[in-house]
Amino acid sequence: MTATLVQFTINDPAAPPRAFPIENLVIAGWTGRDAASVQHHVEELAALGVPGPSTVPLYYRAGRNLVTQADRIQVVGAGTSGEVEPVLVRGDDGLYVTVGSDHTDRDTESYSIAVSKQGCPKVLARAAWPFAEVADHWDQLRLTATIDGDVVYQDGATAEIRTPANLIEGYSATGDLPPGTVFMCGTVPAIGGIRASARFTMRLHDPVLDRSLTHTYHIDVLPIVS
Numbered sequence: 204m205t206a207t208l209v210q211f212t213i214n215d216p217a218a219p220p221r222a223f224p225i226e227n228l229v230i231a232g233w234t235g236r237d238a239a240s241v242q243h244h245v246e247e248l249a250a251l252g253v254p255g256p257s258t259v260p261l262y263y264r265a266g267r268n269l270v271t272q273a274d275r276i277q278v279v280g281a282g283t284s285g286e287v288e289p290v291l292v293r294g295d296d297g298l299y300v301t302v303g304s305d306h307t308d309r310d311t312e313s314y315s316i317a318v319s320k321q322g323c324p325k326v327l328a329r330a331a332w333p334f335a336e337v338a339d340h341w342d343q344l345r346l347t348a349t350i351d352g353d354v355v356y357q358d359g360a361t362a363e364i365r366t367p368a369n370l371i372e373g374y375s376a377t378g379d380l381p382p383g384t385v386f387m388c389g390t391v392p393a394i395g396g397i398r399a400s401a402r403f404t405m406r407l408h409d410p411v412l413d414r415s416l417t418h419t420y421h422i423d424v425l426p427i428v429s
Contacts, residue, residue: 206383207267211292211301211331220329223294226383228267229374230305230320233259234365234389243392251397252313260365260389262374265320270385275421276324282310283323283422285403286390287348287357290327291334291367293380298334298367302346302407302416303327305387309397325387328405328418334367337409341366345408346391350400359391 206224213221233256235241245255283306290303308322337344342362350356365373370388372378380386404419 207270209270209272209292209327209385210329211299212329213299213331213333216330221294223292223299224383225267225270225292225385227381228265228270228325228385228387230263230265230325230387231370231374231389232256232261232263232316234370235363236365240363240392247393247397251309253309253316260370260373263317263320265325267385269321269323269325270327271324272327272329272418273324273420274418275423276306276326277423277425278306278308278323279425280308280310280427281399281424283308284397284399285326285348285350285405285422287346287405287407288390289344289346289361289364289367289388289407291371291380291384291386291388292331293382293384293386295382298380299331300334300337300407301328301331302405302418303385303387304348304403304405304420305390306403306422309399325385326403326405326418326420327385328416330416332409332414332416336412340409340411343409343411345410347406347408349404350398351402355394356400356403357391357393363391364389
């Protein structure tokens, strides 16, 4: 099967984007660093009828064909929503970081989180940074998401999420990701509860180097027919 191809501008917007063939999509869940944060997310999902995890963190696998950098996606039914996440991308020459959304079917999530992950596209930004440039101040990065214009939906520090090294070690026996892997690192709590929107804007901000990765996408809802 042909790999999914994504393209990132690395640091210089004037430079041609670089192509990254994607072979694997891994979605880390329940990745909060402290028990209170994890419990908050459990309660968020419990309100939607979603059962709690068997262990934390969990590493869900999903089809690489779900990875997209589109500015518009199509989903079936009105019960889906985005989640802003730091995303690691393993290229042939090392590790990169971008921002992405683990867009998820919340209705399906009520009976199987693993199946729900396969139900929606996973949207990535079109720019990335070499991970080495942010490794020494990772905890100072900030994740934000707004919906339907300027409604703040998520706002939190990457310090709330387990470190990339910790997450990778929990997933890989070698402590590294194979080239061609997209690795979604988990999210921060939603403000006002998890809910759908027609537009989702995500941002990863680096206050030390004063730069941001951003991407906006629109959600088109397709009808559920039987």
